[in-house]
Amino acid sequence: MFHIAIDGPAGSGKSTVAKEISKRLGILYLDSGALYRMIAYYFQGNGVDLADVLYIQSHLDEISIVYADGHYILNGEVISAQIRKPQSGASASAVSRIGQVREKVNSVIRSISEKCSMVVDGRDIGTVVLKDARYKFFLTASPQERAERRYRELIAKNEDVSFEDVLNEINQRDRADSSRSIAPLKPAPDAVIIDTTGMEIERVCDIIAGYVDSRDIRG
C-alpha cells in the first residue's frame, strides 16, 4: 500500500493531476478540499456565520462525512455541484483555519488511507496529514496562470464571474492559506516541487508518474 500527496495553491492543477494519476495507477483519489468545502456548506446552509468559531467547534459532531464509491456524502446526502461554486473555496478556507475542523477532516482521510493506496490532494497532506506518504509533490504556477485556469473552469460551468474577481479571490486565498498558524500551505521538505506554469497537464502527470516505482504500478 502507498500514498501520494499532491499539495499546492488554488489553480495549480492538483485536482486534475491527482485524478489522472489515480486513473493511471488504478488507486483511489481523495480531494481533501472537498471535505473542507462540505463542512462550510453544512454550516452556511444552517445560516451560521463562518467567523463564529465557537459555534462551529461545538457543532462539528452534527456532521458525518463519508467517502464511498467516488461520492462525498454529508449526513446521508451526496454532495457535488453544491460545493463547486466560486464562493465555496473562500468558505472552505474560512472553516479550515479552525483546528477541530482540521482534525475532523484529517481523521476521515487517515481512516481511508489505512485501507488502501490513494492519491490525496490538498494543502497539508505531505506536511501534516500523511507525513509518511511514499510520494510527495508540491505544484505551483504563477497567480496569473492559476487564475486563468480557474476562470476557464468556471466559465465552462456557466458561472457568471469576471477574471479580476477570480484573480483577487485566488490571491486572497493564497495569503490566508499560507499565513494561517495551523497547517499553513507550504511544501514538505521532502516534496518534489513542480512549477506547472506553461506546462500541459499531461506533462505534469508524466513527471509525477515517472517518480512512482514500477513495483507500485504493478500493485
Ligand code: CDP
Ligand atoms: O481547488 P482549490 O485549490 O481551489 O480548493 P480546494 O483544494 O477545494 O480547497 C479549498 C480550501 O480548503 C483551501 O483554500 C484551503 O483553505 C482549504 N484546504 C486546507 O486548508 N487543507 C487542505 N488539505 C485542503 C483544502
